[in-house]
Amino acid sequence: MLNLIQDTIVHTQPESLGAAVEKAGHAHGQTDWSVAAIVALPLLACVLTGLCAALRVKSKLPAWITVASLAGAFALTLKTFAAHFMGAESHPFVVHVFDWVTFSWAADAHAQGPQTNELAANFAFYLDSLSALWMLFVTGLATLIALYASEYMSHDQGAGYCRFFAAFSLFVFSMACLVMADNLLLLYLGWEGVGLCSYLLIGYFYKKPSAVAAAKKAFIINRIGDLFLAMGVMLIFVQFGTVEYSVLFEKARPYIELARAGQFSQIPFLVKLIPCLLMGGAFGKSAQLPLYVWLPDAMEGPTPVSALIHAATMVTAGVFLIARTYPLFLLSEIALPVVAWVGALTALLSATIGMAQFDIKRIMAYSTVSQLGYMFCGLAVLSPSGGVFHVVTHAFFKALLFLCCGAVMHGFAGQLDLRKLSGVMKVPGWRIVGFGMLIGCLNLAGFPLTAGYFSKDMILAEAFVTPGTAVIGWILLITAGLTAYYTFRVFFRVFVGPVAYELGDEHHGADHGHDDGHGHGDAHGHAQAKGHADAHGHGGTHHEPHAPGWAINTVLATLAVLSLAATGLYFVGGDHGAVAGLVDQSSAGFHSPLAHHGAAEGAPAHEAGHAVVSYVPEFVHARAHGGEVHAGTIFGADPHKAMYFISAGVGAVGIFVAFWLHLAGRKSAATSRADALLPALGPIPGWAQGKWYVDEFYDFLVRKPLWVLSHIFYLIDSYLVDGLVDFIGAAPRAAGKVIRPSQSGELHGYALGMAGGLVILIVIVALVAT
Amino acid sequence: MLLMAAILIPLVSAVLIAAAPEARAKTIALLGTLAQLVIACYAATVFDWSFSSRAQLGMSVAWFEGLGVSLSLGADGVSLVLILLTGLLGPICVLASSTAITTRIRTYYAWLLVLQAAMAGVFAARDVILFYICFEFTLIPMFILISLWGSTNRRKAAIKFFLFTFTGSVVALAGLVYVTWFNATLDRGAVPQVILSQNELLGTWTFDVSTLITAGQMMSASEQAWVLLALMAGFAVKVPLFPVHTWLPLAHTEAPTAGSVILAGVLLKLGTYAIYRFALPMVPEAVALYAPHLSMLCVVGIIYGGLICWVQTDVKKLVAYSSVAHLGFCMLGMFALNNTGITGSILYMVNHGLSTGALFLLIGMIYERYHTRDMNQLGGLAAKMPVWATFMVFFTMASVGLPGLNGFVSEFLCLLGAFQASSSWGSGAWGSDIEPVAAATPGALGPWFAMIAGTGMIIAAMYLLYMVGKVVWGPLKTPHGHAGGHAGHESSGADDHPAPLPTDLSGREIVTLMPLAVLCLVLGVYPKPLMNAIQGSVDQTVAVVREPLRTHAVTGAPAKPAPASPANTHGEGAQ
Amino acid sequence: MTLAQTGAPAPMAPSTLGHYLLVSALLLVIGLIGFVTRRNLIIMFLCTELMFQAAGLAAVAFGRYHLNLTGQTLVIFILTVAAAEAAMALALVVLLFRRKESLNAEEWQDLKG
DSSP: OHHHHHHHOOOOOGGGHHHHHHHHHHHHTSOTHHHHHHHHHHHHHHHHHHHHHHTTOOSSHHHHHHHHHHHHHHHHHHHHHHHHSSSSSOOOEEEEEEEEEEEEEEOOTTOSSOSEEEEEEEEEEEEOHHHHHHHHHHHHHHHHHHHHHHHHTGGGTTHHHHHHHHHHHHHHHHHHHHHHBSBHHHHHHHHHHHHHHHHHHHTTSTTSHHHHHHHHHHHHHHHHHHHHHHHHHHHHHHHHSOOBHHHHHHHTHHHHHHHHTTOGGGSOHHHHHHHHHHHHHHHHHTTOTTSTTHHHHGGGSOHHHHHIIIIISGGGHHHHHHHHTHHHHTTOTTHHHHHHHHHHHHHHHHHHHHHTOOBHHHHHHHHHHHHHHHHHHHHHTTOHHHHHHHHHHHHHHHHHHHHHHHHHHHHTTTOOBTTSEEOGGGSTTOHHHHHHHHHHHHHHHTOTTSHHHHHHHHHHHHHHHSTTOHHHHHHHHHHHHHHHHHHHHHIIIIISSSOEEOOOSOOTTTSSOOTTSOOTTTTTTTSSOOOSTTOTTGGGGOOSOOOOOHHHHHHHHHHHHHHHHGGGGGTSSSTTHHHHHHHHTSTTSTTSTTOOSSOOTTOOSSOTTOOOOSHHHHHHHHHHHHSOOOOOOBTTBOHHHHHHHHHHHHHHHHHHHHHHHHTTTOOSSSOOTHHHHGGGGTTHHHHHHTGGGHHHHHIIIIIHHHHHHHHHHHHIIIIIIHHHHHHHHHHHHHHHHHHGGGOOOOHHHHHHHHHHHHHHHHHHHHHHHO | OHHHHHHHHHHHHHHHHHHSOGGGHHHHHHHHHHHHHHHHHHHHHHSOGGGTTSOEEEEEEEEEGGGTEEEEEEEOHHHHHHHHHHHHHHHHHHHHHTTTOOSSHHHHHHHHHHHHHHHHHHHHBOBHHHHHHHHHHTHHHHHHHHHHHOOTTHHHHHHHHHHHHHHHHHHHHHHHHHHHHHHHTOOGGGSOHHHHHHOTTTTSSOOBHHHHHHHHHTSOHHHHHHHHHHHHHHHHHHTTOGGGOTHHHHHHHHSOHHHHHHIIIIIHHHHHHHIIIIIHHHSHHHHHHHHHHHHHHHHHHHHHHHHHHHTOOBHHHHHHHHHHHHHHHHHHHHHHOSHHHHHHHHHHHHHHHHHHHHHHHHHHHHHHHHSOOBTTTOBOGGGTOHHHHHHHHHHHHHHHTOBTBHHHHHHHHHHHHHHHBBTTTTTTTTSOOSSOOTTOBSSBOOHHHHHHHHHHHHHHHHHHHHHHHHHTSSSOBOOTTOSSOOHHHHHHHSSOOSSOOOSSOOHHHHHHHHHHHHHHHHHHHOOHHHHHHHHHHHHHHHHHHHHHHHHHHHHOOTTOSSOOOHHHHHHHHHO | OOTGGGTOOOOOOHHHHHHHHHHHHHHHHHHHHHHHHOOBHHHHHHHHHHHHHHHHHHHHHHHHHHTSSHHHHHHHHHHHHHHHHHHHHHHHHHHHHHHHSOOBGGGOOTTOO
8 A cells, every 4th residue: 555655646856846746647637736726715715705805895795705615625625536535445646736845955974864855845735535535524514604604694794704704714725734735744734724713713703802812712722732743743854854744654664564563662762752742733623631621612703613613624633633644653552542541531521511511502512522532532442434434423413513503592692501592493493403403412412323323333332342442432431421411401401392582692783893883983982892791782672583594594404414414424335334444545544554565474462571551562463464353342242233232322321311301391491300400419510510620720720820930030031131231231330420529620630630640650751761 | 236236225315315305305215225125136136046155246345455354245145135124124114104203304214224224234244344334333323213213211222222232242343353363363384275275365364254254163162162152242132142132122112113123124133144144154163062052042032032922011012022032933943053943044034024023013003093002001903903903913923933924934944953953863862763863963952942942832822812812802992082093183192293094004004014914925835935045055054063063962062961972873873 | 864964963962952851841840830720721721832832842852863854843743733722722711701701710610520
């Protein structure tokens, strides 16, 4: 397989960029500019919507530009996918667009190794089954969500509307760069680019201080992860001399062979360090412990943004990164176990928080964090296809769930408290939203035969198959039960039961950051702009919730159908479905970059005398040589078969508990049977509702000390460092003060001084002469 | 001749402004700076980029023959790039001053143009004395700009700026004169013929830069160390490096907008350029030996400066302190002493000039409207000034180092350079290696320096987003008496504004910012031309520094965290 | 070509030089004492002139002693400068007198530190 990569990939020299594209295109009998266009179209949309803002367009034009461009990008992705990755075997290929950070220098005369060094990070795109799959759902979902947003954001038509869609398109562009990058630096560009768009969109309602704070938090916490990613990229460059995937996998092959032979002690420490650094970046972007705290706050953004960026696509970038550099993760004994533990603990922790929240969007946010934990576990228990499959199914159903919540928020004037909404499905015009929500909830809860059920099972079963990760499996299984509970808690409280609701306190156009509204005329009156929260009174004319229009309903229906249809992916093509087939042929597959190249067959699983510190060495070796290994069991049965029943049972219990506590016998929106249960649990629900006070802990542990330190530094700078400078400056002045009285200003004094000087001179001369 | 013209034209324009009536001053200044820019651009087309390491477009006229001083000009790739930057910022500064400067207009523009000439002179000089004269001559116009048109505390700021930087550079001059003396007393017979044939002036009394560089390399290690100390005394103040930076926040805060732009855009680069041009090639052994110590100062500056930014309430002071942190990155890359780092460092000079210059322009625009820079009095301006806010967010992101904009390329390369520069790579210190580590370079910095400096990226996000969050986003807040922020309020305020300012940016202001924005984007997406332009020069410098670096790495530099044992390294070399 | 070679007067005896220098020193000391003791600006100015001429006398004497023209050249310069300086100084004295209606030097102490 690796040979194939090498054959197909045209590693381009910087001078010959035109030729490179031609060559890559030639190999596949079609022009590859269509691949570049996948990236270029969203960028074009961004530029055009920006232009709309400059021209003060007040219509829905920006939305249509965006939808059209993204649909075009989706069509091109589909075309590329169909042309290259539908078959049983696919070859990665590179499309070079232009040079970016590329230069070379002569190596040190004494250096071993190559005589010239090159840093080559170009705008070039690496298409393999993994990136093509990712791009399919990114562009597809982005198109649908843009359509949804065209209606959802319509109260903000004008500059805000343009701003929204410009950032939205820029996000898709960045995401495309992230996913299709042929090198880690371009991935980093996309990585920070999506961070920027996330920042701009979370802070979309920029007059709300909470939104601004949330945006800032997201960016800064992501930057912490980014630092680790950057360090990982640098280490890769220093170690392997490249940041391009194709070359990197080739250069890493000796180490991969070692890993396959179980000889982990032969692999240098620095190589093992690489995945540990990369995972830091992944934890930041994908909101895992300890960096997950930004994602729930990110719900301050408009709901389409939450659906696309903070549920379906951007937050899965961490999963993508690990899948993309999976061969490197297999080189370390500890990298994957760490990922597994972080994922499992995050899944559990955020599920417990989600159970105690009342804001339905926040519940969805915590469920996203939790599900991302599942995906990481999937990768970490050596089931990358399970992890990626869960990314795909999750993208659809979580986007659906968010968009349904958004529809509720849109229709009920910003009401998101599940204690103030009930029986929404029975309100006229809300049927599609209700069914959409139901389908989403079934998927998320892992109800049998839904897509979410199969993808979750793949991860759960593999956790029990892989030796040493059974504890992870149990944690995930418990989390699955909690997930079913909190998911259906939302559904039973909000969508069914007696009809009762209270509208929220926001009215479209009154509070959202309509930055086009301030002409010269009304600027005086609005000197103190109204915050988001204190826009009371506008709702007075608006007592009825307004049902979603055609755009929202179409999108919800489409997504509901797609979420159900995703089940089909499990049954077509290959052992574990189409996604597994695609993953297997990419860098994340065990059978591609790890393909046999005459490795030491039958070598011991681990070297004698070298203690196995984790499950990785043994299992990588086993996978490399024997394929499936049924090393683990659950209750003595084959996990893959047993898990179908176990997880269905756990899910059913969760749903039933939610039913009993939150629907059966509920008379009003605000109270339910669960309230009676709360005192029995003591302070725990309060702590969970307070998010286990992690934010406060971080504030106390990191932000406050840093703030104090900064002030100390400033004092030092003002008084000590600058004080020293001022002191040196003042010293001559002080010296002058001492001597100054000798200057009397009297002419005769000076004359006497002169005469005296003369006498002294004469005396000296006389003394010297004699 | 072109370089001479680039220096003389602003000078001539300055004289014309002094002679012409007040009303013409602005026009002449604009034409003069534009002419300088055009000449610089034309020079770039005439320049032979395939030999960019060589000083080109040169001319030499004997000046004080008896003293060995000549009017010798010439530019290599790096110099020319910086001359272009100077030329670009000239018209922008003139445009930016158009409404801000209402008193003593002729004096202002005349000195601004003199400053432009002096800065171009620094980059074009190929004679140490000429360099020094231009280097010092930048102080006088800037002193006058700050002390006449600055804000409340301007006199203290101006005096501190002048004395602080002047004191340093006198010491640097002593260092340069020592090298001159060393060269004059050099025994030509002891110098290898190969070197002699390339430098005929070797062993004579001359101030020729390239000759002195060659001569400097022949000094003993202790002499080099002293010369390095002297040079750093002058140039580190100008950069400014950590403990000698305190003039900068004060001068930046008090200077008029154009002054801040030039200060951040070009004047700070005089220091970094001088270190690149003189310290690195002239005393390579000392630089190799002390690079870790100097880098430590850079790292301290990055974090210390960044954290101080975070607790500022004055926007301009915040951006001023951010220069301390940013220049720390720039110098860290320089002291990595490898291609990646130095390339990044020189890109950083240009990029910092663009993005921080633009931030100062934007703050100046706000100051003109609201007469305050206090973040507690300003807030949520996005609602009122969307165009301004867009530019502000854009340039903030460039400054944060967002990939796709210019700041990232240079910042990443600087950090990568520091990361690579460790002799412990591939020395077996980290476990066995199958093949040699691919892209490591000798040095004593290594990943820890990059990692700790890298936290500066996080801190940069903290303080810049804190600033944007306060000033751009949030509920609208403007100072009392400016509730409307209308043109009427402005002009009735006090003085005779020539044209009242609109609520949002005027066309002139957008024109001022646009070139910077475009360059930030272009250099972020396609930095290749710039990288190619400086590559030859960087290669040459690295080649000079590499040998001593290797020697020090083997014998073990004092500050190296994990020195490779000599035996081990020799063993590696023998393979 | 020196004066001696052109058949000019014989060299001056060292003792004769001593007499000239003695007169010169006396002139200088008289001028100095006058300058220090007197308060009248014009008298003080005259005293400085006295010291000037003392220096000129010494220069001429040395020139004659060494048989070259340097001393005389110097004196011609001194005379011209002294003339210019006298004009300037007297003008200043007149101005100062107009300010305070007094020629007392102690009236002017503005340089007091």
